[in-house]
Amino acid sequence: MTERRIVGRSVPRTDAVAKVTGAAVYAVDVVMPDMLHAKVVRSDRAHARIRGVAKDAALAVPGVLAVVTGGDLTGLFPRFGHIVADHAILAIDKVRYYGEPVALVIATDPLIARDAVPLVEVDYEELPAVMDVSAALAADAPVLHEDDYSDVPDADTPPGGNMSRTPVKVTSSHPNVAHESQKGWGDVDVAFTDAHRIVETTVHHPMLYAYAMEPYNAVARFVEGTLEVVSTAQHPFMVASDLARVFSLPLSHVRVSVPYVGGGYGSKSYTKVEPLTAVGSWAVGGRPVKLVLDVEEAIYTTRADSADIVVRSAFAADGSILARDFEITLDTGAYADNSPLVLDKAVNRCFGPYRIPNLRVRGKAVYTSTSPASSYRGFGAFQGNLAGETNIDQAAEQLGIDPAEIRRRNLVHRGERLIPGNRAMDADLVDDLDLLVAELDAGSSGEGRLRGTGFGCAATDAGAVPSSTALVKLLSDGSVLVLTGSSELGQGSRTVLAQIAAEELGVGMERVRVLQSDTATTVFERTTGASRTTTLSGLAVQRACRDVIERVCLAARDVWTDAAGPIEVRDGTVHGPGGRSMSLAEAVQGWFGPGGGEILGQGVVRRTGELAELPPFWEIGMVGVSLEIDPDTGVIEVDQLVTVADVGCAINPTLVEGQDLGAATQGLGGTITEHLVYDGIQIANANMVEYRVPRITDRPRRFRSLIVERADGPGPYGAKGVGEGARNPVPGAVAAAVARAVGVWPDTLPLNPERVWRLIQRAKSTGTASPGSHGSDSGPQ
Amino acid sequence: MSETLVRTTVNGRPVEARIPNRMLLVEFLRDRLGLTGTKVSCGMQVCGACTVFVDERPVSSCGVLACDIDGADVVTVEGLATDDGLTPVQQAFVDCSALQCGFCTPGFVMMCTALLRKTPNPTEEQVAHHLEGNLCRCTGYEPIVEAVMHAAESMSSAESGTRHD
Structure with missing residues (x-):
């Protein structure tokens, strides 16, 4: 194996400085000249027929330019939905849930738009919900x-x-x-x-609720017949496709770009507020319109x-x-x-x-x-x-x-088929489990505390459908631009894709810049999700770099007119016969001549060859927890959290650990404290006070991510994905630990203090810890 | 809309503006002054993403009226780094990979800066207690605690270095 300079090293994130100084731009920070602001009028019924919408009072407010309803979208395809196109951009005829967008108010100022929202009167005929x-x-x-x-x-x-x-x-x-x-x-x-x-x-x-901290938002405008949208989308190319259908535009005339995204976790997959924002702009002659949801609206989205x-x-x-x-x-x-x-x-x-x-x-x-x-x-x-x-x-x-x-x-062994017709298992699950179990310990119990450990396994069909592209440009000074359609959601793709390019081309990280997620200026990526980026976008980048190298060698052969014999690129330098060499910059400049140029390499990943079988890889999830429970309050404290990151090759080990700890922490939240509770037709806790995500004091006392590298993934250097794996087994692992601590199996999440306390009481009353006893508790949360 | 004339200092720069009485400090900073480093998330003072300093005290700018900062000294995340580079807290967040999506990061950086001014050598418990009001959905917090300990260490060693000179 050749020595690697950059791959395998925890180089600092390339976006870190921008993010600690406040310079990083997110969609919510984008301002366009002459920009208007939209606010959504939402249904206060769960199921109702819309008899009419009275706009006059809202339109009379100085600064309000338009009030748009579903009935106004004549000439447009008024719905979206990538599987079933059932989702009206603005309710048509009926509303189907409390919180559904019914109208959009557009004004010169967000405060004015907000004032006008309650002035829009919707006449409903209530239907049973x-x-x-x-x-x-x-x-x-x-x-x-x-x-x-x-x-x-x-x-x-x-x-x-x-x-x-x-x-x-x-x-x-x-x-x-x-x-x-x-x-x-x-x-x-x-x-x-x-x-x-x-x-x-x-x-x-x-x-x-995923609680991506940047709520859904977008800015849209029409420029020279092209719809331009900046949004929080994980999958801008899919959003462009939905928008093209709404406005009957060719894809070439829809541009969706995504700057830094304030968290996604899948919740920003597919189309969300983009059609709403775009019809807002359409309704005011193409002027830029910005729509920013608050957390409550995001929860209802x-x-x-x-x-x-x-x-x-x-x-x-x-x-x-x-x-x-x-x-x-x-x-x-x-x-x-x-x-x-x-x-x-x-x-x-x-x-x-x-x-x-x-x-x-x-x-x-x-x-x-x-x-x-x-x-x-x-x-x-x-x-x-x-x-x-x-x-x-x-x-x-x-x-x-x-x-x-x-x-x-x-557990299935390597090479066995978990599901007929799918890819054979590409990991050593028993070895992974042994690592996990060896690391997990019962700890020592505090005075009067209940203790339990639990662990679980998952292998999920990750990666989605493999179709990714990358374009790598070697510029005339030898620096490199990487173009990808994969979004930086915080997972660190900007850093990892730069590491791959720097490694392949033999240049320093500071010479590589990664441009992401603009359907007009970067290149196609199906999705940013399913833990696929490092594996599939990474493979596209690696292939694009190798294409660049091939072209550089051809260029060098043209430049060295008398070079008979092999030419190769090693460590960022072109080596030819007779010990001659030149830099990458000299190759570009020599080939194009004065004025310089760029050598372009393309990388394509399709469902073919090694990637013909789905899934592209199995994402392994192995997580163990050891818990302490206060028997008087039912409060769970996580003493130890262990994950196995079976990633093939950790291109950036710190980022791998970050994915595992982040995913497992979301799992702990979703198991111990989080749930949306419907009370009648409304969500009773659609806010971040009552929807309780993990805080810093909830973090496990000890965390260890065991990185396993067997170079058995289809991605660059044998890499395979990480991101979701450590989320999946957490609920089962915690449930088992709680059962072992209290003596009764829980059957309902979250395992919040009240529910755990009730399990403890049940165990006491049944004289407990009877194996197989089953605690059904659906009392108030 | 009734308005108020506000005279204040933001990141060391005097600012004078007529603003609607109901405008929040965070709206003033982001929409009027273009200081978008300060973020809005929960909108109800539980997540800490909008933390700024008002007269050196960290406050949630989503819960303060802009007209109430008349005469105050406001510092946002953009006001921390100097021409010499990042502050020790910012550098520690970079070095410890204490961020992912980065949306909560400005709030954390402000809050950690406030902590270390008051308590230069905190214990991990003090760090966690101080950051209880800042939410991060990506990292699982461990790298953030590590970054604060790291920053405290580098600040105290820089200080003893200065004494040496």
């Missing part, structure tokens, strides 16, 4: 979507023709079911009759699907899994957004990285009159993993087998 899944699936339930949304202008475009399309074939047997999904093989029923032991587990996973999951597993006496049977129900809210894919992933990810001879998974994503649910870091995985892993832990307890041992017996 369905606030949860059971109400939505009742025989006489009101139908939320009467339309089948088949009027999509590009519906006939072949798959991939419209980039906003995600290959999910939506099926539904009930009008309030957004999507149904099944997976399975073998004969589950026969396997259950042969079982030594059958273990059944029911779990409820709550609705969550996107949340994570809640899930009810029942799993039954059949085991042999030695703990081998004979069969698993899952039933998953997601509360998807009023619009599909990405939930059909969340469901498909939950179906794929619930049963864990185990050898399962007979499997049946049935899932449905259900429309309700609640805020739309969509992606959030590891979607489908963390909901499903809680059910699957709790079930394995309960089986271990009932069978008298160590929880690590029961997993060792069932």
